[in-house]
Amino acid sequence: MDIIAQLFAGLSLGSVLLLAALGLSLTFGQMGVINMAHGEFMMAGAYTAFVIQGVVGDAGVSLLLALPLGFVVGGLLGLLLEATLIHRMYRRPLDTLLVTWGVALVLQQVARDVFGAPNVDVRAPAWLSGAVEIGGLALPRTRLFILALAIVCVVALALALRATPLGRRIRAVVQNRDLAEASGISSRATDRVTFFIGSGLAGIAGVTLTLLGSVGPTLGTNYIVDAFLVVVAGGIGQIKGTVIAAMALGLMQAFFEYSTTASVAKVLVFVAIVAFLQLRPQGLVSVRTRSLA
Amino acid sequence: MRLRSTSRYGATRLSTVSLAALCVVALSACGARVDAGSDTSASAESCVDTSGDTVKIGFLNSLSGTMAISEQTVHDSLELAAQEINADGGVLGKELEIVSEDGQSEPTVFAEKAGKLITSDCVAAVFGGWTSASRKAMLPVFEAQDSLLFYPVQYEGLESSPNIFYTGATTNQQIVPALDYLVEQGTKSLFLVGSDYVFPRTANKIINAYAEAHDIEIVGEEYAPLGHTDFSTIVNKVKSADADAVFNTLNGDSNVAFFKEYKNVGMSADDMPVVSVSIAEEEVGGIGIENVEGQLTAWNYYQTVDSPANTAFVEAFKAEYGEDRPTSDPMEAAYTSLYLWKAMVEKAESFAVEDVTAAADGVTFDAPEGEVVVNGDNHHIAKTALIGKIGADGLIHTEWSSEEPIEPDPYLEGYDWADGLS
Known part of the structure; x- marks a missing residue:
């Protein structure tokens, strides 16, 4: 029974990591931008949920409203960042790291000034409180909801990339930017849309995190390292890899933690990833491209 | 592309090295200053000036960084206590003049600012600190300079410095x-x-x-x-x-x-x-x-x-900082610490550290939590759990x-x- 409970805990943690990393796999994986402010877009999504709950009142309605609005808020912040700073440094990945880290600090301080330094509370709707009992096993409803939401986001993103003209353009730019441009694709416009979607997904992740943990200015920093780990281990630029890596990380953390302690589990997961990257520096799944860069 | 990125790495490494060099220079400068400070005070007596109408005290809380959330509240209640004491005629007839420093949630900064408060601002006592790491970092500074720290947070015990008064709970x-x-x-x-x-x-x-x-x-x-x-x-x-x-x-x-x-x-x-x-x-x-x-x-x-002292404290705090602000244990302990120092100074009729610590035993204050008594041996206070x-x-x-x-x-x-x- 404990094993099943841990299996669920692992999948659930995996789905949280997946939501946090999905947007990053687009912006970092597909565009090569190291965006340290990704966590702060999550924080913005979480505060969006808080503000909406303050306006609407009802926890259920506000959560359902916050998901699309969190996407838009995160996306717009990303668009702003892309248009003002990042597009100037697409070929300078190290500089984007510093610049976006600075942006992250600024956003944290803005949140602190606007909403105050202490954490705020976002209430979970009644239909998400408590657990579903299946054969003596208590599965928290919030975690089932997040698992379902992660699946929806992955399917939606995969469909958008595969079946829409926009998705074709994104994939073309990822595989060979120069050739895509030569074929008449505006890589500038494609970059913007990609960044909007990636940042918007961070916003959604932020909204869901309000169901699990604290909502404060540093919410994003707790997840950013794990999110990068997922993307790197999963392989740059592939959703499939991100999904597998997120679930593997979640399960590893849950089972290591069960047999040892939380601190040791964290170390073991890091060791496992380092060892894995030694064997497969390109990650689980990698795109083969003919691009020269 | 490859060549360019290599040169970029080179440039980054160079700037890292020069940054590191800068840090070393800056750090050694700090070290030199602190050393100089301890030298002068080791030979000279404490520089606390009590000849005028005012006496300086230091507040050292993290007003930035991760601990700011908690320590700002302690800072606020210290300010409140100081205002009340000043409105009531000060300590031994002298108005309190507050020097505030930001510990920045960094133990090393706490130690450095503590040194600054003692040797260059010449404060009679310092109030603040939150994490045990910050207290452990400040302890040698206060002992070396023979100055006083009032520490307002519950902690893990197993410590008792002659230069620190612990107004939070021990285990x-x-x-x-x-x-x-x-x-x-x-x-x-x-x-x-x-x-x-x-x-x-x-x-x-x-x-x-x-x-x-x-x-x-x-x-x-x-x-x-x-x-x-x-x-x-x-x-x-x-x-x-x-x-x-x-x-x-x-x-x-x-x-x-x-x-x-x-x-x-x-x-x-x-x-x-x-x-x-x-x-x-x-x-x-x-x-x-x-x-x-x-x-x-x-x-x-x-x-x-439920006590008259607490009703007055809560009302005064809310009037100063807003109806929605709650009061908590560390805030109360900080508020109490300033009043305890006042009571010790008035009992000793002196601001000098050795007089204050000698007078400390048995000093009481009708605190919001109830009456508290200072234990002169271990510098903690008797508290109701x-x-x-x-x-x-x-x-x-x-x-x-x-x-x-x-x-x-x-x-x-x-x-x-x-x-x-x-």
Whole structure:
């Protein structure tokens, strides 16, 4: 029974990591931008949920409203960042790291000034409180909801990339930017849309995190390292890899933690990833491209 | 492309090196300054100037960084105490002049600013510090300069410096009474959950020793890294251990994730109460009242304490900082610390450190938490322990209290079961 409970805990943690990393796999994986402010877009999504709950009142309605609005808020912040700073440094990945880290600090301080330094509370709707009992096993409803939401986001993103003209353009730019441009694709416009979607997904992740943990200015920093780990281990630029890596990380953390302690589990997961990257520096799944860069 | 990126790496490395060099230069400059400072004061007497109408005191709290959330509240109540004292004629007829420094949540900055307050601002005493790391960093500075620090936060005990007064609880005034309460309630088994650093580990060592002597079974002991946000595994372990109660020494944001998870798997205070030692009124709102309602806390002060001194304190605080601001144990301890220093100075009729410490024993103050008495031997104060229950109003209501103020015993020398702990 404990094993099943841990299996669920692992999948659930995996789905949280997946939501946090999905947007990053687009912006970092597909565009090569190291965006340290990704966590702060999550924080913005979480505060969006808080503000909406303050306006609407009802926890259920506000959560359902916050998901699309969190996407838009995160996306717009990303668009702003892309248009003002990042597009100037697409070929300078190290500089984007510093610049976006600075942006992250600024956003944290803005949140602190606007909403105050202490954490705020976002209430979970009644239909998400408590657990579903299946054969003596208590599965928290919030975690089932997040698992379902992660699946929806992955399917939606995969469909958008595969079946829409926009998705074709994104994939073309990822595989060979120069050739895509030569074929008449505006890589500038494609970059913007990609960044909007990636940042918007961070916003959604932020909204869901309000169901699990604290909502404060540093919410994003707790997840950013794990999110990068997922993307790197999963392989740059592939959703499939991100999904597998997120679930593997979640399960590893849950089972290591069960047999040892939380601190040791964290170390073991890091060791496992380092060892894995030694064997497969390109990650689980990698795109083969003919691009020269 | 490859060539360019190599040269870029080269440039980065170069700038890293030069940055590092800059840091070294800056650090050695700081070191030189601090050394110079200690040299001068070792030869010269303290530079505190009490000839005028004012006397300087220092407030050293983190007003930026991760601890700012908590320490700002302590800073606010220190300011309040200073205003009240000044409005009432000051200390020995001298108005208090406050020098505020920001500890920036960094122990090294605390030590450096403490040195600055003592040797260049020449303050008569310093009030502040929160984390044990900050106190440990400041301790040698205060001892070397023979100056005074008033430290207002509950801590893990096992310390007693002649230059520090501890106005928060030591372990025998917070953790031990909480265990006494649990024993009284018929608790036979405990699950320990804490953050992975010095305070929870020390606290749990004490709890283990206590449990062994009092026939309590420790059914689990789990530590989460600071900032840990996923508690499903730990809560699973807690749930399947089925203890009578949980003793919680988690710190900061982890509490939010822990209590949300605890509630989500369907557990409540009725099934397995959680006793927390680092959740005060200030934190309840951020965790969400619905997630912690009915859970227990162990402190020496709550906003709901029913005494004329507390009514006056709460009213004055709310009038100064706003109706929505709660008062909590560390804030009260900080407020009390300034009044205790005033009482010591007035008893000694001197601002000099040796006179103040000599006069300290037996100094009392009618604090918001009740009357407190300074113990001149270990520089802690006698405090009443209060076990509280978090109510639906977001405030904490006293459920149980020790019959009288408990004498401070930082090394737990008066407890047989604690042999070999210190």
